[in-house]
Amino acid sequence: xxxxxxxxxxxxxxxxxxxxxxxxxxxxxxxxxxxxxxxxxxxxxxxxxxxxxxxxxxxxxxxxxxxxxxxxxxxxxxxxxxxxxxxxxxxxxxxxxxxxxxxxxxxxxxxxxxxxxxxxxxxxxxxxxxxxxxxxxxxxxxxxxxxxxxxxxxxxxxxxxxxxxxxxxxxxxxxxxxxxxxxxxxxxxxxxxxxxxxxxxxxxxxxxxxxxxxxxxxxxxxxxxxxxxxxxxxxxxxxxxxxxxxxxxxxxxxxxxxxxxxxxxxxxxxxxxxxxx
Ligand SMILES: C[S@@+](CC[C@H](N)C(=O)[O-])C[C@H]1O[C@@H](n2cnc3c(N)ncnc32)[C@H](O)[C@@H]1O
Numbered sequence: 184x185x186x187x188x189x190x191x192x193x194x195x196x197x198x199x200x201x202x203x204x205x206x207x208x209x210x211x212x213x214x215x216x217x218x219x220x221x222x223x224x225x226x227x228x229x230x231x232x233x234x235x236x237x238x239x240x241x242x243x244x245x246x247x248x249x250x251x252x253x254x255x256x257x258x259x260x261x262x263x264x265x266x267x268x269x270x271x272x273x274x275x276x277x278x279x280x281x282x283x284x285x286x287x288x289x290x291x292x293x294x295x296x297x298x299x300x301x302x303x304x305x306x307x308x309x310x311x312x313x314x315x316x317x318x319x320x321x322x323x324x325x326x327x328x329x330x331x332x333x334x335x336x337x338x339x340x341x342x343x344x345x346x347x348x349x350x351x352x353x354x355x356x357x358x359x360x361x362x363x364x365x366x367x368x369x370x371x372x373x374x375x376x377x378x379x380x381x382x383x384x385x386x387x388x389x390x391x392x393x394x395x396x397x398x399x400x401x402x403x404x405x406x407x408x409x410x411x412x413x414x415x416x417x418x419x420x421x422x423x424x425x426x427x428x429x430x431x432x433x434x435x436x437x438x439x440x441x442x443x444x445x446x447x448x449x450x451x452x453x454x455x456x457x458x459x460x
Contacts, residue, residue, distance in 0.1 A: 196234065196262060204236030206243045212397040213294060215376040216319055219440045220399065221245040224289035224317070228253060230277035230310060231296040235263035238270045251288070253281065278306040286315035293320040294397075299336070299351050304364060311368055317401050323355045324377060324394040326418040331356040334388030353386050355393050359421040366410055366427050371403035373428070374436060375414040399440075413439060 202208055209217060221227070221244035229237050232252030241248050253275040254260050263272045275281050277293060278300060291314040297303045303322070311318050325331060335350035365373055377396030382389050394417055412428045413436045414420055420430045 196259070199233040199236055199259075200262075200266065203233065204239050206240055208236075209240065210395070211378070212321060212376055212395055215442060216374070216397060216399050216440060217241070218244040220290050220317060220319060221248055224248060226288045227251070227290045227292060228281070228283070228288040228313060229292045229294075230254075230275070230281065231293055232263065232272065233259050233295075235267055235270055235272055237292070237294075238267060253277065277310055278302050279309070281309055281313050283313045285312050287313045289315055290317045290319065293318070295321065297321065298323045298354050301352055301354065303354065303356075307364070307368065311370075311400065311402075314400075314402060317399055319397065319399050321395065321397045322361065323353070323382070324358050324361060324396045324416070325355045326358055326394070329357055331360065332389050334382070334386055336383070336386050350387070353382065353389060355389060358394075358416070358418060359424060362412070362421065362424040363427075365398065365400060366412075366424070368400060369407055370400035370410050371407045372399075372401040372411045372413065372439075374399040374401070374440060375412075375416055376436065377416050379417050 206218075217240065221241050224245065225247070226249040227241050229235070229241070229250065229252045232238075232254050233256075235250075235252035238250045238252060241250050249271075251271040251273070252260075252263060253273050254263070255274065255276045257274045260272050260274045263270070273282070277296075291310045293306070293310050297306060297320055300306050307318075307320070310320065332355045334353040334355070336353040362373075375396055375398050377394040379392040379394050381392055396416065410428050411431055412420055412424065413431045413433065415433045415436050420428075424430070
């Protein structure tokens with residue numbers, strides 16, 4: 184998304200200041216990893232932070248964590264500074280260049296925007312570069328045998344803006360193709376958790392369900408030839424991927440990343456962001 188003006192509508196600002204700043208606002212897929220990541224990390228760079236509400240979320244799980252929020256919208260960053268003057272925020276584009284040296288943050292987060300970004304492969308490389316240990320991000324996956332689609336999200340969150348808001352891209356990516364992409368980034372582990380649902384009513388050009396998937400890529404200090412893959416997804420890991428990775432059972436994820444809550448008991452009304460419009 185290159186036009187930052189699209190995310191600066193007053194209604195969106197209200198949404199990010201009211202509904203994305205506390206642990207109970209986490210979506211189920213985010214909840215699967217974020218508390219664990221916070222406990223493991225001394226620093227986090229939150230790229231696409233909007234108003235920086237996730238400063239409070241990361242700190243709820245680790246009060247000592249050093250949080251830095253970055254967003255390509257200068258309006259949102261200005262507002263983030265006003266709302267939280269003691270936190271660190273900067274304007275930065277997570278796709279074209281993050282102004283930090285390699286491995287600057289234990290964990291880098293990119294939540295809620297890679298499915299709007301046509302250049303997501305470049306963005307992932309750039310986000311990965313500044314992470315020393317882990318990268319967390321979400322994408323919209325489709326299963327083996329399906330091709331990724333390029334739709335549009337007509338009106339994120341506020342229908343009254345229809346006439347003035349051009350559609351955002353809404354990308355789905357095929358699991359096998361995307362697995363190849365992340366294996367190519369040479370992580371030591373690829374952890375994935377996702378579930379299917381329909382895109383929100385403002386999304387057009389996407390047929391059927393998508394899988395709201397959160398990935399965590401882990402980095403090893405030594406070079407890794409064959410990464411581990413642990414996936415809790417609606418579909419198995421594709422056979423071709425298994426040739427390039429060590430595929431562990433889905434249950435291994437519960438051992439590796441203990442779930443902080445019984446995810447089946449999480450607020451059943453919670454829905455991913457693109458379904459919230
Ligand atoms: C849907 S909001 C998500 C905000 C927050 N991360 C959350 O999950 O609630 C997407 C945010 O990502 C920002 N964004 C989109 N593309 C970006 C990029 N290439 N670099 C940095 N920020 C970006 C937008 O400006 C917007 O504030």
